[in-house]
């Protein structure tokens with residue numbers, strides 16, 4: 001997918017989701033985290049489902065992960081998209097089962113596989129920095 | 143065993159409207175056709191109906207006003223969530239079991255030949271739409287891909303579900319697609335959301351199904367064989383999310399199945415026929431695993447070749463043709479067929495001596511199922 005495609009349909013920004021969608025200018029992926037038990041909570045909610053803590057704030061993640069599953073979308077659901085494109089579920093290194101639905105860009109769809117290492121790369125749209133992922137040949141962080 | 147609320151209710155009547163592609167009739171008209179058929183089938187008149195529960199699309203207010211029904215209760219209306227498409231049957235059972243209602247009309251109507259495109263990035267969709275994921279096809283295919291990775295499930299195995307469904311549809315005059323398909327045709331159909339091709343996806347139609355959920359003591363007055371609710375399942379333990387469930391590939395179906403079997407002494411081996419949501423092939427395969435007809439991960443080999451799940455096989459599945467071939471009424475045509483099978487009214491599709499059936503619907507976190515007996 002490139003810059004000429006149709007704009008993404010993006011959600012309304014709230015206090016709860018603002019940092020996820022708008023803080024990527026510096027290239028860092030931020031996700032809500034519980035201060036008490038340190039669990040990452042995504043999608044963001046006002047209470048930690050593990051310890052019921054109410055003190056949560058956005059923290060910087062590794063921005064790296066592994067492809068848990070993916071789909072190569074061929075059907076033109078909307079005009080102006082560049083099919084085929086890859087929709088993927090990426091599990092972040094920061095916590096088991098912490099997953100983001102996203103797109104894999106920067107490689108051919110046929111090159112994508114489950115277990116592939118990926119790293120975040122943002123695309124800007126208005127105030128939004130939308131987290132997509134590209135193949136990552138770097139080593140898994142210690 | 144403790145007294146279960148679902149044993150206080152039964153299905154006294156069913157109805158289906160004309161079904162098919164672009165019927166040119168409103169959803170309300172179709173809903174009323176199905177409702178009037180079901181009410182008569184139950185040996186009742188509109189005056190007897192004192193509750194309505196529906197997933198729509200025809201709004202319950204319009205159906206109530208059209209019928210001129212005097213109601214004790216109307217179910218909260220809208221959406222799926224825990225319990226999936228069949229949650230409205232569960233609500234009807236609850237209304238009857240508590241004594242609030244005696245005869246609840248439950249219906250589903252579809253009149254929009256709409257695509258899957260969802261345009262609002264709100265609720266859970268806010269985490270999918272921004273990534274150009276507009277369709278349940280993609281969200282379910284994501285699960286199928288991981289299942290293939292974890293267990294070696296193949297496209298050919300998913301295809302057996304599509305081919306078998308089409309073979310059954312040939313026996314159903316109301317089915318939208320009745321021409322047989324081969325596995326090769328399945329495999330060569332155009333991609334939608336790989337690993338799903340066109341024939342992994344169900345066919346949109348217009349139509350409506352209605353049933354009457356009555357108090358169990360209505361039984362002597364039922365003109366047809368009453369169908370009992372042996373067990374219901376509408377619970378959810380995992381997250382209400384399409385991408386955050388820890389047990390990703392099994393979806394909410396594992397929670398539903400566990401709850402179902404916890405409410406009965408019957409076992410999977412006692413089931414004569416299964417009518418299962420096949421909006422996408424994988425959903426049906428996954429229900430078979432979760433419901434315990436085979437082990438986790440063995441759904442592929444279980445359906446391979448299609449013999450086992452065909453009429454005359456060990457576990458006939460989607461005898462009416464499924465949503466894949468008969469058409470998409472979101473879990474209600476499958477329920478209608480399960481009821482017909484138990485009543486011995488399924489005609490050329492009848493499973494001999496069917497006494498126990500499962501109706502199971504939904505995918506992702508929105509799942510629920512019913513164990514029905516005659």
Ligand SMILES: [Zn+2]
Pocket residue numbers: 034035036037038039048049050051052053
């Ligand atoms: Zn916590």
